[in-house]
Amino acid sequence: MTRDGSDALRRWRDVTDLSLDRLSGRGLDWAARPAPHKTFPDAERVPLPRPAELAVPPADLWRVLAARRSRRAFSGTPIPLEHLAALSWACQGVTARQGPALLRTAPSAGALYPFETYVSVQAVAGVEPCLAHLDVAGFALERVAEGHHGRALAAAALGQGFLARASAVFAWTAVYDRAAWKYRDRALRYLGLDLGHVCQNLAVAAEALGLGCCPVAAFLDREMNEVLGVDGDGEFAYYLAAVGPVQRRG
């Protein structure tokens, strides 16, 4: 490990360390609790079919786990809206309520879900390309910017061209205050863990649908924040995943 690397690790470990001292005397300020999720009330909505209405074939979990691979050779073929709905539900479908919390298909520390899901719709049958935000409570896409954002995403991701050829790109932003409100600096550990669960759900669902999926975390932060239309402070780009049919060889 380099000296810089070990210093950074030590600082990170110390600042996020949990001890009984740090826990004592800590109450939650409910009046200061950040909004649990975001919506764009003025955006045009694309309702997504709910799981019970989805005509997706059943899949064998064990085969799917064994077959999952990061795939990047996308064909650009449009996927049906049902597939985009199934993928969105796998990431953040609401499966139960617990007090004010909307419990989802993926776990999150304290059920705080300190992130938002965006979808760059690029080749989805019947839906004009756009950048959309997933309204988890209403299970709908909210169109936040018109047009095909694939090339802009690829440019912000250091020229990873497969992002432009994917049928859809999921992009997750961090809304750190939602978790820091309860966990303070310990929330730094939880954020990436939460999104790892979400992205794995997407990868498994994509495999089950016969689609390719590739996670992407190599991107220029400022440029990616700009593409996603977030301020880079209270909300910032954290993780992406491209999905779509893959080119068959020969």
Ligand SMILES: Cc1cc2nc3c(=O)[nH]c(=O)nc-3n(C[C@H](O)[C@H](O)[C@H](O)COP(=O)(O)O)c2cc1C
């Ligand atoms: C946090 C994370 C970030 C990643 N970022 C990228 C990326 O920016 N570009 C890319 O092509 N693959 C990316 N990958 C995919 C890895 O390269 C891939 O998971 C790894 O090579 C193992 O291959 P497999 O997923 O096919 O099992 C990322 C994976 C993870 C978990």
